[in-house]
Amino acid sequence: MKLLRFGERGQETPGALDAQGRIRDLSSVVGDIDGSVLGDAALAKLRGVDLASLPLVAEGVRIGPCVGRVGKFICIGLNYADHAAESNLPVPSEPVVFNKWTSAIIGPNDDVEIPRGSTKSDWEVELGVVIGKPTKYIGVEQALDHVAGYCVINDVSEREWQIERGGTWDKGKGFDTFGPLGPWLVTRDEVPDPQKLALWLEVDGHRYQNGNTSTMIFSVAQVISYLSKCMSLQPGDVISTGTPPGVGMGVKPVPVFLKAGQTMRLGIEGLGEQQQKTVAA
Structure with a gap:
């Protein structure tokens, strides 16, 4: 299934894509696409819904973040060796963990705001993982069973504030x-191997990133298992798993950074595409 949320910001309605790629209104079935409906039993029930019987949503509606009420937004840094190299940082021996605030989602x-005074705002296409059931001290072998689904994330970053401050x-x-999320939350049954997904990003039509999750240092399963030893993971938590090379900071000989008035376009194989305009904050 491809689940989504549509409508005005803060008032999104749950939806799903039907077989023709059209949005169907799920509000008569569930209240939202959030942790309460991401367990295996709840998702199985949703799969049994006849989408063709649900109201069709008008084309052109705003697509919201694919998950509501996100509890934790956890990120993994330097998870591709070639990205670590372009960042002039060593390949990590354990996952590098940091957070994005949920207010970034x-x-x-939607438009991405370039912070006031920023000269080093950057892009990062990443595979997002959405947790489906409570997870603590889980082994690598069982880790993917705790995933509800996957999505596209743009881990937008301000490098001065990240590194120099x-x-x-x-x-x-x-x-x-x-923290743009979506467009869809693609349930894990439609992603048989999260380590075989092509991902890419363009700015103003120029392709900067062209990678594959097969080159991750720590696999999705390893990341989930590792995090579950540091903290409990709850349904609806989002994990951003790292970016392949091609970020603006790594462009040689002169880094390239975002400014207001540009367009980012990015996507992951089977998970859809995003497109954001940059605006001044």
């Missing part, structure tokens, strides 16, 4: 609008 096609990376990662 926006829809996949002291403290943790979180400051540069959590600005408002720096």
Whole structure:
């Protein structure tokens, strides 16, 4: 299934894509696409719904973040060796963990705000993982059973605040609008191997990132297992699993950063595409 949320910001309605790729209104079935409906039993019930019997949503409606009421927005840094190299940082021996604040979450096609005074805002296409059931001290072999589904994430980053202003990376990662999620939450039954997905990103039509999740240092299963030893993971928590090379900071000989008035377009094989315009905050 491809689940989504549509409508005005803060008032999104649950929906699903039918066999023709049209949006159907799920509000008569569930209240929202959030942790309460992401367990295996709840998803199985949703699969049994005849989508053709549900109201068709008008084309052109705004698509919201694919998950509502996100509890934790956890990110993994430097999870592709070639991205670590372009960042002039060593390949990590354990996952690098940081957070994005949930106030950063926006829809996949909403505007991204360039922070006031920023000269080093950057892009990062990433595979998002949405947890479906409570997870603590889980082994690698069982980890994927705790996944509800997958989505596209743009881990927008302000590099000065991330690297040059002291403290943790979180400051540069959590600005408002720096966490577009979606368009769809694609349930795990439609993604047989999350380590075989092509992902890409363009700015103003120029392809900067072209990678594959097969080159991750720590697999999705390893990341989930590792995090479950640091914290309990709850249904609806979102994990952003790292970006392949091609970020603006790594462009040689002169880094390239975002400014207001540009367009980012990005996607992951089977998970859909995003497109954001950059605007001044």
